[in-house]
Amino acid sequence: MPIGIDTFERESAFESxxxxxxxxxxxxxxxxxxxxxxxxxxxxTGIDPNVVCAVLSRLKDRALVRHKAPYWAIGTQDRLASASNLSVSLESVNETLGPEQMDDWEQAGSENPHPSDRSK
Known part of the structure; x- marks a missing residue:
């Protein structure tokens, strides 16, 4: 059964x-x-260097790592704490309500388009 690309992107996890x-x-x-x-x-980390490059770029966009070519370092404590607090909050919501299923959101959006998207 195929999955949505958003689900695919979110679920690139290690065996651990x-x-x-x-x-x-x-x-x-x-x-x-x-x-x-x-x-x-x-x-x-045992991660392919090309994958590391892509992940570091995304982490930099979120200010979770710092970069001065060619070096990378962990981000500031304030930014990491903020991201950690958000993560804990989302985990709490997921435990209470269950995790979001992006495929369900996409299906609901296609079944109920925004009024401005409807053709006359």
Whole structure:
């Protein structure tokens, strides 16, 4: 059974249950007094260097890591705490209401288009 691309993108996890981003953040957080090149992060986490590059770019967009070419370091404590608080809040909502299913949202949106999207 196929899944939506949003679900596919969200569920790229390791066997341990950690996502690539979590593994990279855990590594950088454990070594917060140093900055690393992409290849060093890949080697330490066991993640393909090309995947590390993509994940680091996304983490940088969210200010969870810092970058000064060619080095990468964990983000500021304030930004990490904010992201962690959001994550805990979302986990709490998911435990109470169940996780969101993007495919359900997409189906509901196609069945009930916004009035401005309806053709006359």
């Amino acid at each position: 249950g950690d996502t690539y981003a979590e593994r990279i953040l855990q590594f950088l957080g454990a070594n917060d007094e140093q900055a690393f090149e992409r290849g060093e992060i890949a080697e330490a």
